Amino acid sequence: MRHVKLFCSLFAALVSVNAHAVSYPLPPEGSRLVGSVQHITVPIDNKKPLEEFAAQYGQGLSNMLEANPGVDVYLPRGGSTLTIPQQLILPDTPRQGVVVNVAEMRLYYYPPGGATVEVLPIGIGQAGRETPRNWVTSVQRKQDGPTWTPTANTRREYAKEGKTLPAFVPAGPDNPMGLYAIYIGRLYAIHGTNANFGIGLRVSHGCVRLRNDDIKFLFQNVPVGTRVQFIDEPVKATTEPDGSRYVEVHNPLSTTDAQFNGDEVVPITLSSAVRKVTDQADVDTGVLDQAVQNRSGMPVRLN
Numbered sequence: 001m002r003h004v005k006l007f008c009s010l011f012a013a014l015v016s017v018n019a020h021a022v023s024y025p026l027p028p029e030g031s032r033l034v035g036s037v038q039h040i041t042v043p044i045d046n047k048k049p050l051e052e053f054a055a056q057y058g059q060g061l062s063n064m065l066e067a068n069p070g071v072d073v074y075l076p077r078g079g080s081t082l083t084i085p086q087q088l089i090l091p092d093t094p095r096q097g098v099v100v101n102v103a104e105m106r107l108y109y110y111p112p113g114g115a116t117v118e119v120l121p122i123g124i125g126q127a128g129r130e131t132p133r134n135w136v137t138s139v140q141r142k143q144d145g146p147t148w149t150p151t152a153n154t155r156r157e158y159a160k161e162g163k164t165l166p167a168f169v170p171a172g173p174d175n176p177m178g179l180y181a182i183y184i185g186r187l188y189a190i191h192g193t194n195a196n197f198g199i200g201l202r203v204s205h206g207c208v209r210l211r212n213d214d215i216k217f218l219f220q221n222v223p224v225g226t227r228v229q230f231i232d233e234p235v236k237a238t239t240e241p242d243g244s245r246y247v248e249v250h251n252p253l254s255t256t257d258a259q260f261n262g263d264e265v266v267p268i269t270l271s272s273a274v275r276k277v278t279d280q281a282d283v284d285t286g287v288l289d290q291a292v293q294n295r296s297g298m299p300v301r302l303n
Contacts, residue, residue, distance in 0.1 A: 021118040021217060022058040022086060026095065026110070032238040033246055034117070037067075037298060038084035046078040051197055055211060057084045060105045060121030060200020066250060066297035085298045089236040089248045090117065092273055097227030098139075098190075098218075100208060102131050103234035104250045104297065105200050107190070107208065109218065120218070123198040123209035131208060133232035137185040139224050145171035146181035146191060178212055180219040184228050191215060202253070235270060235292075237277035238299075245277050246299040249291050268292055278302065 024034040038057070050073050054064045065071065067085040076082060091108060093099050095117070099108040102124050109118040125131040148169040150158075158165040169175050178192020190208040192215040198204075199211055210218070234252040239245050251266055258264035270278060278288055282303040291300040 021109075021120045021214060023116050023118050026115050026117050027090075028241075030241050032090040032092070032236075033087070033240055033299060034090060035087040037087045040082050040084060042076045042078055042080050042082055044078040046076060048076075049074050050076055051199075053082060054121070054200065057086070058119070058121065059084065059086075060123070061197070062105050062200035062251075063121060063297055064200070066295060069294075069296075083298075085296075087299055088119070089238050089246060089299055091231060091233060091236060092238075093229055093231060094227075097229070098222065100131075100228070100230045101233055102133055102230065103232050103252055107210070107218075109222065111221065118217070120210060120214045121199050123193070123201050123203050125202060125204050125207070131204070132185075132188065132230045135185075135230040137228050137230075139222060139226045139228060140183045140185065141224060142219060142222075143181045143183065144219070145179060146175065146177045146189075147171050148175055148177050177207075178210075178215055180215045182215075182218060182222060190218065233271070235268060235274050237274040239277050239280075243303075245280065245283060245302040247274070247278060247288060247291050247302055248297065248299045249295045250297045251295045268295075 022035070027034055040053075042053075050064055050071060051061055053076065054061050061073075063085050064082070065073070067083040071080075071082070091099050091101055095110045097110060099110075100122065101108070105122050105124060107120045107122050109120070111118070149167065150165050150169070155165045155167070173179070174194055176194050177189070178194060181189045181191040183189045188207050190210065192212045193199075193209050198209055203209070232253070234250040235247065237245070237247045249268070252268060254260040254266055256264065259266045277283075280303075284302055287300060287302055
């Protein structure tokens with residue numbers, strides 16, 4: 001996480017990658033494994049930071065860092081191989097509306113009556129300004145060209161850093177909420193951004209942040225009244241119809257400064273739902289232990 005903090009402070013199914021999302025054919029009920037891992041070669045004369053590769057392939061920065069430990073955030077080495085984590089386990093939730101898994105920093109959208117699930121990377125709330133973790137709500141309203149009225153506390157925080165924040169920010173390209181906002185509940189929104197970083201990071205004041213093409217896609221497709229579910233599941237597991245078992249482990253959200261700075265490992269506890277998969281007699285416990293240690297954010301077969 002130390003590289004992420006520095007970066008932020010400075011500035012086996014068919015998968016379709018669009019400008020707005022990674023679209024997966026929806027598997028039948030009883031199956032939750034979708035997609036496949038990709039590997040790309042960084043151009044020899046590369047001048048692009050990791051964020052640009054993440055955006056190109058519909059990933060957040062955290063997803064790319066989990067899948068590529070040790071990669072240079074600022075300038076991936078020319079000629080090196082990057083792993084694109086486009087295989088995943090769908091959350092164990094109703095396949096309905098919007099599902100936000102804050103732990104993996106991904107948003108899942110199930111179009112009504114559709115045969116796909118659209119997966120988009122997100123930025124979430126800073127420590128102390130948390131994005132909801134266990135909540136079911138709905139889309140209350142949508143705003144094309146949102147304005148922003150920072151709270152007094154937010155303005156004071158900026159002032160402590162020597163920054164002056166206006167009491168009101170009009171709609172437009174300079175608005176931190178971007179060009180579109182989907183309001184959920186009374187206090188939160190899913191919105192765009194005026195920055196070219198922050199997706200896959202904990203940088204917002206509690207809302208869900210998306211890249212501009214992604215929020216435009218959601219804005220155009222998600223109607224008012226749509227169900228929205230927030231979960232916090234760093235570990236997902238599935239037993240597929242053919243009997244194969246998989247686990248997908250992400251680094252849980254840090255709760256202390258030591259964890260955020262990388263000086264302390266965030267502990268992982270397997271939920272009862274995950275243990276229904278991992279406690280089976282045919283699971284290779286050595287592979288499971290290694291998956292929990294690696295936290296690659298990609299499905300690992302256990303049997």
